[in-house]
Amino acid sequence: MGANQKLRRRTxxxxxxxxxxxxxxxxxxLAFLQLVQGEELQRRAIEQQxxxxxxxxKRGTIYDTNGKILAQSASVWHVVMxxxxxxxxxxxxEQRAFVAKRLSEILKLDEKELLEETKQNTYYVSVKRKIESEEKEQILKLKEELAEKYQKSGILSLLDDYKRYYPYNDLASSVIGFTGSEDQGLSGVEYQYNDDLSGTPGRIVSAQNGIQTEMPFDYNQNIGAIDGNxxxxxxxxxxxxxxEKYMKQAVIDNDVKERGVCVIMNVNNGEVLAMATVNGFNPNDPYTINKDQKEEIDKIDNDYLIEHEYTEDPSLLSKEERDKLITQAKNEAESAALARNWRNKAISDTYYPGSVFKMVTLSMALEEGxxxxxxxFVCTGAFQLYDDTIHCHNTAGHGSQTYAECLLNSCNPGFIQIGQLVGKEKFWNYYQAFGFSEKTGIDLPGESDDQFFIHDGVEGNMLDTDLAVASFGQNFSITPIQMITAASAVANGGYIVQPxxxxxILDAEGNVVKNVSTETKRQVISESVSKEMCGILEENATTGSGSNGYVAGYRVGGKTGTSEKLIDVNGDGVDDHIASFCGFSPANNPQYIALVFFxxxxxxxYYGSAVAAPVFVSIMSEVLPYLEVVAQYTDDEANNINVAAGPYTGMSAEDAIKAVEGDGFIAVLKGEGTTVKTQxxxxxxxxPTGGTIVLYTDDSAATDVVTVPNFTGYSVSDCNYIAATYGLNVSVTGMVSSGSTAVSQSVPEGSEVTPGTVITLTFTGTGIAD
Amino acid sequence: MTSLKDISRRRIAEFKRERDASSNGGRRKKKFSLLSIGKGIDIPFIIIMLALLIIGITMMFSASYPVAFYEIGDSYYYLKRQLIFAVIGLVIMFAVSFVDYHYYHRFAAIILGVSYFALVLVLVLPSQAGGVHRWIGFGAFGIQASEISKFAIILFMAHWGSRYYDKMGTLKYGVLPGAAVFGSTAALLLLEPHYSCIVICAMLTVIMMFVSGIKIKWLAIGAGVLAVIIILLWVTGALTYAMERMDGWGQALNDDLDRDMWNATWQTRNSLYAIGSGGLFGLGLGQSRQKYLYLPEPQNDFIFAIVCEELGLVGAVVILLIFALLVWRGVIISLRARDRFGKLLGIGLISHIGLQVILNILVITDWLPNTGISLPFFSYGGSSLLTLMFEMGVILSVSRTSNIEKS
Incomplete structure (x- = not known):
């Protein structure tokens, strides 16, 4: 082979x-990088570009039913690095040290931790959220400094952020809930409706070059945030x-250890008008415990450590160890207190319903016939069942009673017999039908399950003794919301309505996204049984065991309850109780129901009639007029409202005024004398209570006259106002509600009468009267 | 075997033909010898080369204008300079193409000497960024000493291989001189240091030996020794260590790098981002985003990453095919050269270009450590472009004697 040939071949x-x-x-x-890995590489490239x-x-606002703002988000800022x-x-x-130092000063953060964060090799470190405008200004200044000193403009930036405000502080806190540092709902409707409220965060995507200034060409994409509903x-x-006003007072007055609950609900559509757990927390500051809780925790000492089994003998420990244990105990106690404050007792805690449950037992019996x-039903003061003796609160016994009397007397032996007539199987069926064995499905987080009798692993498999105590609401646990839902069914014609x-739900522009409709699950008792129950319960609230629950001027039906907790809460050696009252109004056409529970x-x-019923009355006396529930005055009721004026003549002026005011009237003194001559x-x-009594200390009464004005066509409050300006009293009859107007007056317009004269006005209105 | 006598006989015949042609009615058959077999330069080669040069400058402009804008304030800074260099380069190329390459025979030793001198000189001159000694500066103009060395090795090997073509089968003539030249050059490059150039020099030396006709067994022995060394290094762990030390070679896409490593792999990582972003058809000419200060010095060694980003795999493959065509044509020219020196010189020079292209792309795709290998016709740089155009001129000079159809 020639050299050239070899060269050619080798070449x-x-x-x-x-x-x-x-x-x-x-x-x-190249093909591998561009085609196989291309997508991933491009993603990473875009990420940096x-x-x-x-x-x-912006998180959505929470309004009350009338549009008052209960929770709202306001603009603050978020510092990122x-x-x-x-x-x-x-x-x-040097730059890192400078930034860490200045940031720690402005934002009150730990300088060391900040310095560590500056060493990260990323483009996004969240430094602090929710800073207010004062801090924001300082951050802006720091940004300028950085630009001047080191020509660094991209290190710090401020993003829009929002902070949650609750204008009414602790009002309805257990219902509204609160939000966390990331603006996420942590309890209440804030949690339950978090997805609706939080909206969709947006982003500004803009192209930037390697030194983080804008690209010369336009490459901006603005995906706007969608504000929450x-x-x-x-x-x-x-x-x-x-x-809450009355509940808070009652919790103090009765030294309630485990908080009080009040739920007010519309019996017909399940709308909850009020749900109070007192004391709750302030959602503006949810991590702060109440003052008295703080005092309790500050008191933690060696005895507490022994009692709560932190150690057997603190004296064996060194001081440091002891202090450490005490600190630990305090922290744990504080966490427990916080968790307790956040807990919505109305739906998360269960209790023995006690005698309130008797309305359910009697409904079953009536429905079953x-x-x-x-x-x-004979009550001898106690009921013997096998080896157990079950006592009635009336140890003397109620004697022979009808079923209605059993309820009016709240007689346990009577209800044991009614329960036995119903039978275990039916009782269990009704228990389920009334919704006690399932969650009510209220749109709040943390609803608990009931605890009913279980034997041989079968729920609802009751023993005879179980049935006996269950008839009057003992030894099984339900939530307050289950109780009020079932009581609503008793009152509203038998319908289980989901609370x-x-x-x-409204969108950010205020358009309705969703209207929540009434969800009626089923009918458990007939209309007629419901009607009869309403009658019995009204009688109970008027003359029976529930008469402390009578609300003047309104037809109320209700039932007291006192159940045994079988736990000694305050450590006085006696088991404590739960006092409750469940009532509704108007009894002839129930609209609103309330459950008060301590x-x-x-x-x-600790009796329901003594502790809970008066609170029910106080609350309903204000709430029912506000809710424009038709006031229905019978003659008897009129007597209760219009009070006879007392004998004030002959008293000294001073004593007379005291007496007048003592009787619930307003005194107007006329004349220069010292003794009341006429009234x-x-x-x-x-x-009418609150009316004017004119007291004359001289003889001017004969000549002192006012001309009666026209009242017809005016509302109750207008009439009261007019009467007050003329120094007259008005007594109202007929159907009085906010929509009604006076149609006649007992003294015609233009007549001259003495000040203080009572004029009876007759009203009619558009409301329903029976 | 062609003897010296045959060559001189052929030469005489050639001259006779020329003389006949020129005296044929007082009219030269081929007046301007651009295209002619024998005297003209190779037009296809020029066309391919010009295509690469035009595409290269266009892409260099596209890649460089953001950097030029942000860092210098004149988007056309690199373009203007590169255009000037290209014009000068073209002039040099044509001028060199008229120089009879046989001339270089006598310069082989001298240029080798210049190469050694330059390599020693850079070591005593102040170092450049990164503490390396690579550049010899002449005012605003600088040249890498290694550029001279590569040309010197090719020239020497071509000279030696043609001078002692009949003794290339021996160890003494075939292997030792080349090994000595390479070894001494590599030793000096090691001091700079300039590892990639050592690799290229080694490959060029081996290629020149191979085509010059040395016995395969020497190459096999060399390869065996190299393999043993590599295995030894690998077994002792030194290789892994060295690879890790090599500016994070292969680590660019690793997610948990410390800050130093992150910075060291910055250029390679952004190169990969750029290449990957291109996909099949690219983002379009001028649409690269990675050139916006992400990929440092996109106009230099990493320019092909921007090409891939803008023109995609399709554009990149087309450009590589044009390079392949250039190499192909260059080899054809060389093989048809009239003498062994021309053949070897042409093959050496065109292999050099092919090697540069392959190694450059292996670097930007992170298959080789980032060591500074420029892409012919694309990378910005006066001295490298001028050196390249000079070499092209030499190949064209070879083509003048090449016995092929040149149009």
Missing amino acids: VWLLVIILALGFGAVITR LSDTPISA APAYFDDGPEGD SLVLTIDETVQSIT VVNKDSR HVVKQ DAPTAGN NPPTGTLT
């Missing part, structure tokens, strides 16, 4: 190697305020 080989192997390898590699700035969505822009080497270290609750701020007018707290009142009296209205005249 061809070389060419093959270079072209096939070399270029082949190169093209394969685009500055992706999140925009927080891009530590990747720090230089390398000593200059970078707003909620309109069924909660009425006024009703809730009234409720196992009792009738002739049925008699709810959200009425409407867990462990320890101030002495108007005269003694014995039925005068």
Whole structure:
């Protein structure tokens, strides 16, 4: 082979190697990178090329049923840092130290931790959220400093952020809930409706070059944040305020250890108007415990450590160990207190319903037809069942009673017999039908399950003794919301209506996204049984065991309950009780129902009739007029409202005024004398409470006259106002509600009468009267 | 075997033909010898080369204008300079193409000497960024000493291989001189240091030996020794260590790098991002995003990453095919050269270009450590472009004697 031939052959080989192997390898590699890995590489490239700035969505507002704002988000700022822009080497270290120091000063953060964060190699470190405008200004200044000193503009930036405000503080806190640092709902409707409220965060995507200034060409994409939807609750701020006012007072008065609950609900559509757990928390500051809780925790000492089994003998420990244990105990106690404050007792805690449950037992019996007018139930003060003796609260016994009397007497032996007539199987069926064995499905988080009798692993498999105590609401646990839902069914014609707290969902522009409709699950008792129950319960609230629950001027039906907790809460050696009252109004056409419930009142009296019923009355006396429930005055009721004016003539002026005010009237003194000579209205005249009694100390009464104005066509409050300006008294009859107007007056317009004269006005209105 | 007598006989015949042609009615058959067999330069080669040069400058402009804008304030800074260099380069190329390459025979030793001198000189001159000694500066103009060395090795090997073509089968003539030249050059490059150039020099030396006709067994022995060394290094762990030390070679896409490593792999990582972003058809000419200060010095060694981003795999493959065509044509020219020196010189020079292209792309795709290998016709740089155009001129000079159809 010639040298040239060899060269030619070898060159061809070389060419093959270079072209096939070399270029082949190169093209394969490129194809792999561009086609196989391309997507991932491009994603990473875009990640660094685009500055992706999140925009927080504004969280929706929570309104009460009338549009009052219960929770609202306001603009604040979020400081973020891009530590990747720090230089390398000593200059970078200087920049990092400077930024960490200044940030720690402005934001009150730990400088060391900040310095660690500046060493990260990322473009997004969240430094602090929710800073207010004062801090924001300082951050802006720091940004300028950085730009001047180090020519660094991208290191710090401020993003829009929102902070949650609750204008009514602790009002309805257990229903509304609160939000966490990331604006996420943590309890209540804030949690339940978090997805609706939070909206969709947006982002500004803009192209940036390697030194984080804008690209010369336009490459901006603005994906706007979609603000969250707003909620309109069924909660009425006024009703809730009234409720909490009386509940708080009652918790103090009765030294209630385990908090009190009041739920007010519309019996027909399940709208919850008020749901109070007192004491709750302030959602503006949810991590702060109440003052008295703080005092309790501060008291933690060695004894506490022994009692709560932290250690057997603190004296064996060194001081440091002891202090450490005490700190630990305090922290744990504080966490427990917080968890307790956040807990919505109305739905999350279960209790023995006690005698309130008797309305359910009697409803079952009536629906099943196992009792009738002739049925008699004898109470001897105790009931013997096998080896157990079950006592009635009346140890003397109620004697022979009808089923209605059993309820009026709240007689346990009577109800044991009614329960036995119903039978275990039926009782269990009704228990389920009334919704006690399932969650009510209220739109709030943390609803608990009931605990009913279980034998041989079968729920509802009751023993005879179980049935006996269950008849009067003992030894099984339900939630307050289950009780009020079942009581609503008793009152509303037998319908189990799902309770709810959200009425409407609105979008950011206020358009209705969703209207929550009434969800009726089933009918458990017939209309007629319901009607009869209403009658019995009204009688009970008027003359029976529930008469402390009578609300003047309104037809109320209700039942007291006192159940044994079988736990000694306050450590006085006696098991504590739960006092409750469940009532509705108007009894002839139920609209609103309220359950008042105190867990462990320890101030002495613990009966539902003594502790809970008066609170029910206080609350309903304000709430029912506010809710424009038709006032239905019977003659008897009129007597209760119009009070006879007392004999004030002959008293000294001072004593007379005291007496007048003591009787509930307003005194107007006329004349220069010291002794009352005449009064108007005269003694014995039925005068409206709060009306005016004119006391004359001289003889001017004969000449002192006012001309009667026209009242017809005016509303009750207008009439009261007019009467007050003229110094007259008005007594109202007929159907009085906010929509009604006076149609006649007992003294015609233009007549001259003595000041203080009572004029009877007759009203009619558009409301329903029976 | 062609003897010296045959060559001189052929030469005489050639001259006779020329003389006949010129005296044929007082009219030269081929007046301007651009295209002619024998005296003209190779037009296809020029066309391919010009295509690469035009595409290269266009892409260099596209890649460089953001950097030029942000860092210098003149988007056309690199374009203007590169255009000037290209014009000068073209002039040099044509001028060199008229120089009879046989001239270089006598310069082989001298240029080798210049190469050694330059390699020593850079070591005593102040170092450049990164503490390396690579550049010899002449005012605003600088040249890498290694550029001279590569040309010197090719020239020497071509000279030696043609001078002692009949003794290339021996160890003494075939292997030792080349090994000595390469070894001494590599030793000096090691001091700079300039590892990639050592690799290229080694490959060029081997290629030149191979085509010059040395016995395969020597290459096999060399390869065996190299393999043993590599295995030894690998077994002792030194290789892994060295690879890790090599500026994070292969680590660019690793997610948990410390800050130093992150910075060291910055250029390679952004190169990969750019290549990957291109996909099949690219983002379009001028649409690269990675050139916006993400990929440092996109106009230099990493320019092909921007090409891949803008033109996609399709554009990149087309450009590589044009390079392949250039190599192909260059080899054809060389093989048809009239003498062994021309053949070897042409093959050496065109192999050099092919190697540069392959190694450059292996670097930007992270298959080789980032060591500074420029892409012919694309990378910005006066001295490298001028050196390249000079070499092209030499190949064209060879083509003048090449016995092929040139149009």
